[in-house]
Amino acid sequence: MLDMPRRDFMAAAAAFAAVTTATLAGTKRAEAGDPSFMNNVPDPLLADKELPTFKFALEKSEGRVIGKSYGKEATVVQLPISKGIAGVSMRLEPGAMRELHWHATAAEWAFVIEGRVRTTVIDPQGNAETNDFGPGDVWYFPRGHGHMLECLGDKPTHFILIFDNGYFSEFGTFSISDWIGHTPKPLLAKNFGVPESAFDGFPKDEVYFARGAVPPEEQSIPLQGRKLPPQTHKFELLEQNPHALFKGGREWRVDSTRFPISKTITGVILDLDPGAMRELHWHPTADEWQYVIEGQVSVTMFGSHGRYRTETLDKGDVGYIPQGYGHSIENVGDTPCRVLIGFNTGVYETIDLSQWIAGNPLDVLATNFGKPAALFETFPHRDVFIADKDGPEKTGPQRP
Ligand code: MN
Ligand code: MN
Numbered sequence: 001m002l003d004m005p006r007r008d009f010m011a012a013a014a015a016f017a018a019v020t021t022a023t024l025a026g027t028k029r030a031e032a033g034d035p036s037f038m039n040n041v042p043d044p045l046l047a048d049k050e051l052p053t054f055k056f057a058l059e060k061s062e063g064r065v066i067g068k069s070y071g072k073e074a075t076v077v078q079l080p081i082s083k084g085i086a087g088v089s090m091r092l093e094p095g096a097m098r099e100l101h102w103h104a105t106a107a108e109w110a111f112v113i114e115g116r117v118r119t120t121v122i123d124p125q126g127n128a129e130t131n132d133f134g135p136g137d138v139w140y141f142p143r144g145h146g147h148m149l150e151c152l153g154d155k156p157t158h159f160i161l162i163f164d165n166g167y168f169s170e171f172g173t174f175s176i177s178d179w180i181g182h183t184p185k186p187l188l189a190k191n192f193g194v195p196e197s198a199f200d201g202f203p204k205d206e207v208y209f210a211r212g213a214v215p216p217e218e219q220s221i222p223l224q225g226r227k228l229p230p231q232t233h234k235f236e237l238l239e240q241n242p243h244a245l246f247k248g249g250r251e252w253r254v255d256s257t258r259f260p261i262s263k264t265i266t267g268v269i270l271d272l273d274p275g276a277m278r279e280l281h282w283h284p285t286a287d288e289w290q291y292v293i294e295g296q297v298s299v300t301m302f303g304s305h306g307r308y309r310t311e312t313l314d315k316g317d318v319g320y321i322p323q324g325y326g327h328s329i330e331n332v333g334d335t336p337c338r339v340l341i342g343f344n345t346g347v348y349e350t351i352d353l354s355q356w357i358a359g360n361p362l363d364v365l366a367t368n369f370g371k372p373a374a375l376f377e378t379f380p381h382r383d384v385f386i387a388d389k390d391g392p393e394k395t396g397p398q399r400p
Pocket of ligand 1: 101102103108147
């Protein structure tokens with residue numbers, strides 16, 4: 001802008017205004033999906049007197065089933081509030097492969113719950129990596145990078161995928177069989193330098209789950225030989241020590257500071273004992289997507305203007321908290337719970353309510369609430385993060 005003559009600046013400003021007007025006059029969907037409006041214009045879905053539901057029973061949905069493999073989605077179609085993050089629960093039977101594909105509009109992050117998975121992923125520099133994953137492991141594929149996922153071994157595998165875009169699925173996921181099946185054979189023959197007949201009998205439509213032999217235990221070498229990327233796509237999350245360890249619960253966390261390729265997604269595993277809770281807090285820079293792996297939790301959400309909503313999430317349910325909204329997670333079941341949480345940021349940030357209060361002097365708190373200063377002496381003087389069923393620890397580890 002510094003060197004731009006004023007009339008050019010005015011023309012640019014007018015063009016920008018026209019684009020802005022067009023966007024505002026567009027459909028509700030396009031408007032809400034435009035990140036340039038985030039934090040400026042309220043999302044219409046979040047502008048009513050009541051907060052919308054933020055829960056979806058993912059595992060109770062049918063999804064896409066082929067043989068004994070399935071993919072169940074939670075996108076804006078199933079859970080309209082979840083504009084920033086989508087999720088998929090996927091099960092692959094032995095010999096099944098989620099075929100070669102890419103996501104034009106989202107990066108993919110995954111956590112393996114059960115069984116073993118092998119992936120290959122290509123990057124724009126032509127590097128390819130093959131990795132084998134087991135329970136507790138995580139992968140990350142940057143937006144648009146081509147990949148496949150296959151079940152490894154003779155037992156089925158189950159994993160949860162997280163995408164940094166609630167609109168990732170519809171018209172955003174591209175499969176290789178769909179593309180080749182719709183391209184004329186002469187063009188394919190020229191592209192690959194093989195006879196047209198080489199494409200006889202290829203699938204006409206998207207295969208989605210391909211089924212074949214169980215892959216060899218030892219990783220096979222790609223056609224081009226091995227050409228590895230500078231950064232790995234694999235991180236063994238549950239092999240690490242928990243990030244946060246409290247009486248009542250613990251948390252493992254991975255963002256780009258520990259897993260450099262994961263620039264747009266942070267993942268968390270949160271374990272809570274019965275009655276324990278992840279305290280009231282908010283995330284300044286990210287939406288939060290939750291999936292209950294085990295147990296039952298009560299999730300609260302505060303949305304300003306007196307709006308407050310509580311949802312109970314059971315095993316297999318998904319929850320969603322928009323960026324900046326206050327929330328808490330409490331284990332209300334009789335057994336320990338485990339929640340997988342994804343954030344659409346590569347650098348995790350949180351502000352916890354106890355920490356905020358501890359960051360203020362007594363006179364401010366006394367005036368704010370109209371209560372004696374002495375009362376606030378009894379509040380925690382540090383971050384609580386996880387409170388046990390009997391309340392927070394008064395001593396012990398600080399939040400890392
Ligand atoms: Mn994918
Ligand atoms: Mn949170």
